[in-house]
Amino acid sequence: MRLRVAASAFNAADNGMRAGFLAIPVVFPHVPGYDVSGTIDAVGDDVDGFAVGDAVIAFLSMATDGGAAEYVIAPADALVAAPTSVPLADAAALPSVALTARQALFDDGGLEAGQRVLIVGAGGVVGKYAIALAKRAGAYVIATASPRSAEAVRAAGADEIIDHTKADVLDAVTDQVDLLLNLAPIEPDEFTALVRLVRDGGIVVSATAWMPAPDDADCGVRSVVVFVRSDAEKLAELASLVDEGVLALEVTRRIPLTELPALHAEAAEGRVAGKMIVVP
Template identity: 60%
Template sequence: MKAVRFHEYGEPDVLHYEDVDLPEPGPGQVRVRVAATSFNGVDGNIRAGFMQGPMPLTLPHIPGLDVAGTIDALGEGVGGREIGDRVVGFLPFVDDGASAEYVLAPAESLAPAPEGIPLADAAALPLVGLTAWQALFDHAGLKAGQRILISGGGGAVGGYAVQLAKAAGAHVIATGSPRSVEQVKAAGADEVIDHTATEVTTAVTGPVDVLLNLAPIDPAEYAALAGLVRDGGVVVGTTVWMPAPADEERGVRAVDVYVRSDAGQLAELVARVDRGALTVDVSERVPLADLASVHARAAAGALPGKVIVLPATA
């Protein structure tokens, strides 16, 4: 089969499109014929070698944490799955990923794919959708009637976070750039702040119950935004290299999100997609052979939004 691998850590040019043996599923695994994977920011950090401590890999390695596709082989002991099932999932960080024509996946990590969107587009959902869900509900405990400030509402996680927070009955304030403001509004934010033109701390009127930071902001700005959180509130961040600031004197707790695979939560996200309550946004579809260029554009800050990557057989 064809796959993209890196044999050493480094710049995007370490990614090579090459022939790889077809993998065989082991106990508890299924083999998925890949319709698409997606690019996530963490993919670039893994390829560059920045994540070797928490995510030790065996090289060469196939990247691609998201998968949407069709089951084509079952490993020993797999129940409740059939060949031909359309599935979506978030793959283990340290295993070979879905930047290939076929990938192995733990059967328990997969959910049925959405029926209402193209199968390939579903690859844009798992990692970022689960990050948003876990940040809002597992860690922030967001409830109806609360006020939430989402810093970075125009990003891939932010789009889901805005939709999910609004659906939960929260009052959603979100930041965006000029190119994403309309998108953030369309996602359902009650207030949208263009952070390039306005000081966010002065634009937010009144305290918020939750600050969700998804953006690589300056630590001083992060601390200033945390100052908007009411006593007893919570700061949740996904920029784990810059810990979320707490304020013990005011009872403001801080949580750094490390997303985990959860098939049940993913199935709930899929159900919302199918009933039209959650929109999956795909900005670009590129062939697998061009994955290195996607990594290069991401490193240069030139990706337009969520990119899915399609093998030639898709």
């Protein structure tokens, strides 16, 4: 399938691949932008369910050329209908971050209704999606956030918010949780200490792929590091949740494609806050 690109999203992994410290087997020259939205411009042979003119989104393989371009070739099995309640360009901000939140909570974390989840670093885009998805599933959500993001975390649906700049999370969480989800670049020792907040038989899930997730075998607490996976069926569900108002799509900045090198330079100097989309 060939897409006329409406936008691609900038992700930290794009910067990591460019800088060479993320072990994704790309072939150079490489076009970044594995989150993409656009309109189908041409349909390949033996493709059913799509037509020229359809508005779609996709989470593309990180190892292949992405959507930071005017056109991109995408496999049909990666495409889903774009949400209709938001601008098509903005929809590029959804795929990998929403899939990460969903897979961390349910595929890897096994979260169920009535359970308690602690989300560390909930103020980012993945964190706010995770809060909304966990609340929709009937879980009780405790979230850590800074004062800057506290209101957005509250709006996402958190039951408790811990200001990690003032309070010790270990003291602030009074009852153990079933799932600890870490999304923050915390120190390994701090991460390990948080495991005592997890009940016997619970689970620790981490999206910080650069360090192992701690566990506690004596208490039956296991751990897993989530690596986002392409899943068109789940992505279609997430797109529908945007249209239903369950997920609030976040776009912090919109930049033209010509400014993408400057954005990479900015990311190389430090973390880029929020969610950026790149418009050709």
